[in-house]
Amino acid sequence: VKIAVFGVGLIGGSIGLAARRLTDVKVVGYDPDAGALSRAVELGAVDEPAFEIVRAVSNADVVFVATPVGVLADAARRVLAAAPAQCVVSDVGSTKRQIMQTVTDPRFVGGHPLAGAETAGVENAREDLFDGATWYLTPSLDTPSAAVECLRELIVCFGARPVAIEPDAHDRLMANVSHLPHVLANVLVARALQAVESENMTGENGALGAGPSFRDAIRVAGANTAIWTDIYMSNYDLLADALDESIEELCAVRDALSARNAEAIAAWNDRVLGERKQLQRVGLAPDS
Amino acid sequence: VKIAVFGVGLIGGSIGLAARRLTDVKVVGYDPDAGALSRAVELGAVDEPAFEIVRAVSNADVVFVATPVGVLADAARRVLAAAPAQCVVSDVGSTKRQIMQTVTDPRFVGGHPLAGAETAGVENAREDLFDGATWYLTPSLDTPSAAVECLRELIVCFGARPVAIEPDAHDRLMANVSHLPHVLANVLVARALQAVESENMTGENGALGAGPSFRDAIRVAGANTAIWTDIYMSNYDLLADALDESIEELCAVRDALSARNAEAIAAWNDRVLGERKQLQRVGLAPDS
Numbered sequence: 001v002k003i004a005v006f007g008v009g010l011i012g013g014s015i016g017l018a019a020r021r022l023t024d025v026k027v028v029g030y031d032p033d034a035g036a037l038s039r040a041v042e043l044g045a046v047d048e049p050a051f052e053i054v055r056a057v058s059n060a061d062v063v064f065v066a067t068p069v070g071v072l073a074d075a076a077r078r079v080l081a082a083a084p085a086q087c088v089v090s091d092v093g094s095t096k097r098q099i100m101q102t103v104t105d106p107r108f109v110g111g112h113p114l115a116g117a118e119t120a121g122v123e124n125a126r127e128d129l130f131d132g133a134t135w136y137l138t139p140s141l142d143t144p145s146a147a148v149e150c151l152r153e154l155i156v157c158f159g160a161r162p163v164a165i166e167p168d169a170h171d172r173l174m175a176n177v178s179h180l181p182h183v184l185a186n187v188l189v190a191r192a193l194q195a196v197e198s199e200n201m202t203g204e205n206g207a208l209g210a211g212p213s214f215r216d217a218i219r220v221a222g223a224n225t226a227i228w229t230d231i232y233m234s235n236y237d238l239l240a241d242a243l244d245e246s247i248e249e250l251c252a253v254r255d256a257l258s259a260r261n262a263e264a265i266a267a268w269n270d271r272v273l274g275e276r277k278q279l280q281r282v283g284l285a286p287d288s
Numbered sequence: 289v290k291i292a293v294f295g296v297g298l299i300g301g302s303i304g305l306a307a308r309r310l311t312d313v314k315v316v317g318y319d320p321d322a323g324a325l326s327r328a329v330e331l332g333a334v335d336e337p338a339f340e341i342v343r344a345v346s347n348a349d350v351v352f353v354a355t356p357v358g359v360l361a362d363a364a365r366r367v368l369a370a371a372p373a374q375c376v377v378s379d380v381g382s383t384k385r386q387i388m389q390t391v392t393d394p395r396f397v398g399g400h401p402l403a404g405a406e407t408a409g410v411e412n413a414r415e416d417l418f419d420g421a422t423w424y425l426t427p428s429l430d431t432p433s434a435a436v437e438c439l440r441e442l443i444v445c446f447g448a449r450p451v452a453i454e455p456d457a458h459d460r461l462m463a464n465v466s467h468l469p470h471v472l473a474n475v476l477v478a479r480a481l482q483a484v485e486s487e488n489m490t491g492e493n494g495a496l497g498a499g500p501s502f503r504d505a506i507r508v509a510g511a512n513t514a515i516w517t518d519i520y521m522s523n524y525d526l527l528a529d530a531l532d533e534s535i536e537e538l539c540a541v542r543d544a545l546s547a548r549n550a551e552a553i554a555a556w557n558d559r560v561l562g563e564r565k566q567l568q569r570v571g572l573a574p575d576s
Contacts, residue, residue, distance in 0.1 A: 114499035134497025163495055169487035176476075176483040177498040181505040184472045186560040187537050188464070191530055192572055193563045195464040199457035203570025207451055209422025210465040210572045211402035216504040217469040218573060222561030229554040236545040242479055243542040247535050249475050254531040257524040266517040272474040273510030275481045282491025284480055284498045285506060 003154075004028045004060040006053065006075055008040035011092045011113065012066030013125030016045030018158040020127065030056035040122045057083045062154060064111075065091040069230040073102040080105045088147045094174060095234040096138045096167040109151055110138035110167065112174075113160055120224050131159035134283075138167045175238035177284060180246065182228060183239070185221035188214070291442075292316045292348040294341065294363055296328035299380045299401065300354030301413025304333030306446040308415065318344035328410045342370045350442060352399075353379040358518040361390040368393045376435045382462060383522040384426045384455040397439055398426035398455065400462075401448055408512050419447035422571075426455045463526035465572060467519060468534065471527070473509035476502070 003019050005012040008031045016027045029046030030053055031037040040046040050056035057063050057079055067075045072093045079089055080103070090111040093099055100110050113135040135155045139148045152162040165173075192214070196203060232239060256264040279285035291307050293300040296319045304315045317334030318341055319325040328334040338344035345351050345367055355363045360381045367377055368391070378399040381387055388398050401423040423443045427436045440450040453461075480502070484491060520527060544552035567573035 114497055116499065133499070136497075161497065163497060165489070166487070169489055172483050172487050173480075173489070173496070173498075176479040177502040180479060181476060181501045183538070183541055184476065184505065185501075186557065187534050187541075188469060188472065189560050189564050189567060189573070190537060191464040191468060191534060192461075193566055194533065195460050195530075196567075196570055196572070199454070199460050201453075201457055201461070201570070203572070206569065206571030208461070208571040209402055209424075209449065209451060210461075211404065211421070213469045213473075213508045214465040214572070215574055216507055217472065218564070218567075219504055220501045222557060222564045225554050225557045225561070228557055229550050232545065232553050233548065233550045236548055240542050240545045242483075243538050243545070245482065246475050246479060247538050247542070249478060250471070250531050250535050250538070253471055253475075254528050254535070257520065257528045257531070260521065260524055262517050262521045265520050266513050269474065269510060269513045269516055272477050273513070276477050276506070276510045278481055279477060279484075279506075281494065282484055282489070283494030283496040284484070284491070284502070285477070286503055 001025045001062070002028065002060045004030065004050070004056045004063040005046065005066060006030050006056065006063065006079055007066035008036055008046060008122050009066060010116065010120050010122065010124050010129075012064065013040050013043065013045040013122035014115070014127070014129035015064050015066065015092075015158065016040065017043075017125055017127040018130055020044070021157050021159075022154075028056050028060065036122055040125075043122060043125065045122060045125055053078050054082045057087065059084060060087050062151065063087060063089045065089065068227055069093045069095060069234050073099055076103045076108060080107060083107065088150050090137075090151055093234075094178065094231045096136070096170045098234050100138055100140065100167040104140070104142075106140065106142035106144065107147065108140075109143050109148055111151070111155075112136040112170065113155075114178075115160075120227065128159060130155075133160045135160040135162050136165050136170055137162055138165060138170060171235050172238050175235050175242045179232060179235055179239045180242045182220050182223060183243065184246075185218050188218050189221040192218075289313045289350070290316065290348045292318065292338070292344045292351040293334065293354060294318050294344065294351065294367055295354040296324055296334060296410050297354065298404065298408050298410065298412050298417075300352065301328050301331065301333040301410035302403070302415070302417035303352050303354065303380075303446065304328065305331075305413055305415040306418055308332070309445050309447075310442075316344050316348065324410055328413075331410060331413065333410060333413055341366050345371045345375065347372060348375050350438065351375060351377045353377065356515055356518050357381045357383060357522050361387055364391045364396060368395060371395065376438050378425075378439055381522075382466065382519045384424070384458045386522050388426055388428065388455040392428070392430075394428065394430035394432065395435065396428075397431050397436055399439070400424040400458065401443075402466075403448075408515065416447060418443075421448045423448040423450050424453050424458055425450050426453060426458060459523050460526050463523050463530045467523055467527045468530045470508050470511060470516060471531065472534075473506050476506050477509040480506075
């Protein structure tokens, strides 16, 4: 199998490493950043560096486009123009409507592995990054089923779980379970700092402390600005909807608190506990 | 040392277990729930059960009141009425203004260990629950320094880090770094479920998936309703303030998204990254 990876950062590099699990595989890498490409070769994520897209994808069975979301469509188009007729081309972008509307070639199957880290770059690539992760796929109606099957098999080899989904459903889901949590983590950081400053707490030598719920809640705060601005903007409408709905619920909670309505607060928390159990049933929350 | 614990749940039980690290210690437990008390004895969290408060606290050097927040002031008053003159009485409540205003006895030193779990009850008590945790103390001006020192030493033995703080500052900080994260976790669960339902995703057999940021963000969602309603209501005003400020920031982010203002989103994320570094300096965020 010849796999080509366009963009050897955290995700592209991890695909190259995970591909070692296949027998008889060759990974060709391409990256406009020559330094990243040579580090990918050093780290064993790429067998063979290619300095032109045409070279990278010639004779490739599968190409993964793993660039930032903002340049994804352009990169995918360039790959498709150079790739063989029977090649399967996929991407790893965090949103799927935009790319699926722009790239209509039947060889293209949108993809999104739910893996990542606070740390970007091929230096942080890991062979096991996708173990146990959900990997969403958005095949179009024109995609040959053999192409989808080929991609599914690869993804299973990488340790992930392929799940087909509509682009609209994918982006609405991600707006709420990925982009919104990142926004809320950012808000929490801002709130905490303002609390410290408004009470003139000095916190010298790290004197203050917070519990594990805060540490978990802000883990992704201030994530890579370039990557995340791209992601937010590529899903701006559905994320704005998610924010509107969140604001509405926060206003209701605030009103119940201000009215000292303990019964409303208790009922709200009980409702959420029931909703959490429903999320467990569809796979969105871990079993408790 | 004789330590009395009023309320042998997760926190009270863990205090009893952590006290085993002291040499020559006796832990007397009291709980209106006789079943919880006998389980605490079985689990080794309590050496001696007491069936009356007067018995529990007679000759005690230190008493920890570890009841739910809603009945804390009453429990503390009953303990102080029965406790010896030189006894130190503390609590473990999640908010500190209310109790410090109600209980003015100089033997009382407010306390709040930042430890907990999604699982309540003495069955989940752990000897190491406080290891590495911050344990806030709110001594009043009338508290003898020897009493505070005695409490600090015990807390260090339990594995925690005692930190003195004003009740107002404590409650504003907790509104933002504990109570607000719990509210936002609840909102995220509701949002995710609505996304699933609005797109008619069936998620049969747990087919859907979310990334680690969502799992972390909802870990505390739908926490014990009785305990958390008490906590929210005991800090309703400062939590409402934190919600108002959060809503304001979310509206600004929503507006920037709707205006497709990528520069504003990037600037906001960069600002948060700087704020996160400031939180690290005061001890509220882990070093990255």
